[in-house]
Each structure stands twice: as C-alpha cells, then as structure tokens.
Amino acid sequence: RCAVVGGGNVAMDVARMLRRLGADVSVLYRRTANEMPAIKEEYEHAVADGVHFHWLVMPRAVEKDGERLRVTIEEMWLGEPDGSGRLRPEPTGVTCEMHFDGVFSAIGESADTSVFPARLTNEAGWLDLGEAGETVDEMVFAGGDLATGPATVIEAIVAGRRAARAIDEQL
Secondary structure, three states: OEEEEOOOHHHHHHHHHHHHOOOOEEEEOOOOHHHOOOOHHHHHHHHHOOOEEEOOEEEEEEEEEOOEEEEEEEEEEEEEEOOOOOEEEEEEEEEEEEEEOEEEEOOOOOOOOOOOOHHHEOOOOOEOOOOOOEOOOOOOEOOOHHHHOOOOHHHHHHHHHHHHHHHHHHO
C-alpha cells in the first residue's frame, strides 16, 4: 500500500506507475478534484486504473512504524482563493493516522532549462520553439514539457515526431 502526495500530473504518473506494479495506491491531496492542477484526462486515467483519492488532507508527519510508515494527516477545508485563483486549503486541526509501505512526494513540476542558453528560452522559462520544434539555433530542436510546460505524454510524442521530421528535412 503506497501513498502519493500531490495533485499534479507528476502525482498522476507516479500513482499510475505504482498501480501497474501492483500496489494499492492512494493519492493524498490538500484540495478537491475541482482545484487539482492535473490534466483532467490524467486524473480520469488514474481513477480508471484503480487509484484511490483522499481529498482535503495534508500529510504532517511520516514516522517509521515497524516495517510500515505511519503518516499523520491533517484534514483541510477550502478558504478564499489564493494567487492561482484556486481555493486555498486551510488547516482544521483535526488529524488522523494512515499506514503505508511507501510514501512518494510528487509536488510541483518544473524543468531545469539552466543548461540551455537564455536565447533559447521564452519569458516563462520554457524553450522557445517554432511549429516544428525549431529554436533560434538551427542545430537545436526540441519538444515536450521543456517547450510547453507540463502536458500529456501524447502531446510530447507528437512534438517529438514533428521535430524529427523537421530535422530530417533539414538534413
């Protein structure tokens, strides 16, 4: 039995991978499905795979308990919108404990574009690409999350194929 903490695409990927490996998986998320940043399709696939979701909970402590992990979880409620426009999770002070064999933190999604020259990135920090995945450097093509930010695997595959065709044409 495993817990994945987070509500984004990375959390959905980790949860689904663990399910495919045979684990009973629970996603612990501090908001509700309505505020979850994961792409709706990714969430629906996780549900179809048998991933369990626990809404309005925030892990506060993880301690070894024999062979398992004891996770202290605080119940949350949704307050006023935060800077992202989503309702802000607020603590209630009510806690409970759950036990898991493994706990995986899957909070946040970011790409390290520091290895690329600044001239290849846009204002948002992602690679600045044309329609075929080309950059301002004629020798550099790319696709996927480095260009668009978090998206689906299908979108990354399409971008990769588009870039491969453009590279082939250039050669």
